[in-house]
Amino acid sequence: MTERELALRRRIVTAFAETGEPPELPDGPALRSLAAQHVVVLEQAGGAPRIRMAHPFAGHREGARVDAGVRTWWGNCAWDGLGIVAALGLPAATVTSHGVTLRVQAGAVGDDAVFHIAVPARHWWDDIAFT
Amino acid sequence: MRLLRSGEDHEGETVDLRTIAALARDWYGDRLAPDWRPRSAEESQRILGAHGLTGAFWRLG
Numbered sequence: 001m002t003e004r005e006l007a008l009r010r011r012i013v014t015a016f017a018e019t020g021e022p023p024e025l026p027d028g029p030a031l032r033s034l035a036a037q038h039v040v041v042l043e044q045a046g047g048a049p050r051i052r053m054a055h056p057f058a059g060h061r062e063g064a065r066v067d068a069g070v071r072t073w074w075g076n077c078a079w080d081g082l083g084i085v086a087a088l089g090l091p092a093a094t095v096t097s098h099g100v101t102l103r104v105q106a107g108a109v110g111d112d113a114v115f116h117i118a119v120p121a122r123h124w125w126d127d128i129a130f131t
Numbered sequence: 132m133r134l135l136r137s138g139e140d141h142e143g144e145t146v147d148l149r150t151i152a153a154l155a156r157d158w159y160g161d162r163l164a165p166d167w168r169p170r171s172a173e174e175s176q177r178i179l180g181a182h183g184l185t186g187a188f189w190r191l192g
Binding site: 001006009010014017037055056076078079080082083084085087088097100102104107108111112113115116117118119120121122124131 | 132133134135136141142143144145146147148149151152154155156158159160161162163165167168169179187188189190191192
């Protein structure tokens with residue numbers, strides 16, 4: 001990964017962390033390279049690429065919602081939601097996914113739900129939206 | 132990947148939340164670090180293994 005790509009990726013995850021939303025970026029080789037390396041997942045939005053995923057963050061609303069105080073972020077699944085809590089160093093948060101809300105306190109989760117993975121690891125990126 | 136209540140029918144693997152929370156810390160905890168660099172597949176595989184996620188289902192490549 002080039003320094004330019006690393007800087008672009010840093011800009012993307014910082015925007016997600018600060019706003020909960022993906023940044024609007026012009027299309028270009030660095031962005032396309034990040035997508036090819038599975039650092040981001042792009043979707044087309046009105047002719048321009050939009051960042052759908054920059055793990056653990058999500059630009060969509062189909063995965064996991066993370067709430068802490070008045071702030072909200074979105075992850076692609078509960079694993080990612082817990083990853084957002086870890087990456088941001090949140091002392092307390094809730095992670096809600098598929099109708100289940102987990103309370104996270106100091107990194108610990110108090111709930112008897114389980115996390116289900118249907119797709120074997122080697123196929124996760126075959127269809128990452130489904131995974 | 133999704134949350135299930137214990138006892139729901141499913142295909143594939145299930146992991147308890149204590150494990151997923153610990154895995155999430157190791158997998159994603161550095162994503163905002165200024166010196167972040169992409170991991171190799173071998174490093175990712177080691178992280179999965181460190182949390183007991185081993186065997187064919189968890190093989191990344």
